Structure formats: C-alpha cells, structure tokens
Amino acid sequence: MKQIRTANEQDIEKVSAFLGQAEVSSEGVASIIDHFILLEDAEQKILATLGIERIEQDGLLRSLVISPGVDQTNLLTLFKSAISLAKHKELKRLFLATNKQASIQFFAMLGFEQVKMDELPGHIESSNHISQLLKKADPMFMVSQIEK
Template structure:
C-alpha cells in the first residue's frame, strides 16, 4: 500500500482528533498545535500514523501522540521520527523530549538518537500531556538534541 507523509493542516484537525481519540491517546489542544503534527496517510487519504510535538520556550519540545496503524512497520516509525527532526528545525526546537514507558522502546529510541534524561526542564510541567504521561507506570524521560 502507498503512504504519503505530510505536515497536518488546519482542515485536518477534526480527522486527526478522531484518529487520536480512537487510539485512546491525548488529543487536547490539537487545534492549537496542528502545524506541528506529521501525518502518514494511506492511498485513500485515511490517517495511518501521526506524531506531534508540543513547543516550549528555550528551544524545547515534547514529542506526543505517536499513533501507528497495525498495518505499518518499523521503517514507517523511522520515517516519522526523521521527518519530525526536520519539522523541529523549522520550528527552532533543539531539545526534543519524550516520555516512554517500555524498556523495549528505549532501545529503538536510543538508535534514533535519544538518551535517558534525569533532569526535567520546568517548562515541561506546564504541559498536561507531559504530566499525564508521567503517571504511567514505568515511565521515563528521554531527550535528543537536534541542533
């Protein structure tokens, strides 16, 4: 199947929100951050995957709302992360944080350039998504510098 990768637009807000709700993933304030979401669409223009970043002051950002269709494979995830690097540079985000909760995902994220992070920047606590993610059992913070 053919997939197209692109940055979300205002008219994608409703479909993206529905996609995230269906996956039981945080979808608050999507409309305010739509230009910082990457979507992978199938040949029928249905969302197959997405990844967003919440921007903070000081060139910091928090990856959020990674949702993948079960039809996709690891190479699609790599493509999303590589595209997010480009989007982060466009939005002047140098330090990219994420909250993970599976040791197996930490191995993959390390290959993608992330490392575990003990110091949490105060800015991240302003994010409801971040605070909720930290409540997940076994969660830990990782960071990658894209500069």
C-alpha cells in the same frame, strides 16, 4: 502507497478522530496542528500520527498513534520527519516519555539519550502532558539535541 506530511488546519477533525479512536487525548490539537506529522495511505486515511508540543524553545513528542500494519521503516521515517519539523520550527531540544523499555533502543538509534526525571527542565516537567503521564505510568524520559 504511503505518504508522510505535516498536518494543516484541514486535518484537525481527522487527527482528533484518529487520536480518539486510540483513546489518546486530542486536547490542544487544534492549536498545534502544524506541529503534527501524519502517515497516510493512498486514500489519505491516517495510519500514524506524531505531534510536537512546543514548550518555550523545546518540543515534547506526543500523540504517537500507530495503526496495525505500520512497519518499522515507516515508523522510522515518521520520527525522522518529526525531527526535521522540530529543526524547521527552530526548537533546541526534543523530549519524549515512554513506558516501554523495548523502545529505548529505537529512540537511541534516532539520537535520543535517556535522562532522569530530575534532569528535565522545569517547563517540560510541569507540562500538562507529562503531568497526565505521571498519573498513569512511571515513564522513562529521553532527549535529543536538535542540530541546526
């Protein structure tokens, strides 16, 4: 049985270790742990994470790490939970960056629309996460309006 839930302070080490195994930066996780969604198995082992970095009134999806064997249904539920969390945290928009063309259709199904880099608001474009991504890849950006 799998469970999806919002992370809490007791999860900081577990989330940081999970991200580290996937060679994903866990920098800043402690300060935004309540903005992380976790997918766990029956033994509370993390199978997937998705974090939201709050930047002003917007959120930037980050730290998406998925263990092998997590199916699309679980992934869809993980993203829907993150969108619900963003709504609960009263964010206006959610942004994401991806370097996988194949994932564009999946995100569009969740209500995200593709935007060009020069259409990103300055506070998102200048975020540390986006700066790090741009050093490694040529990502595509997407945004979703959070409905109240």
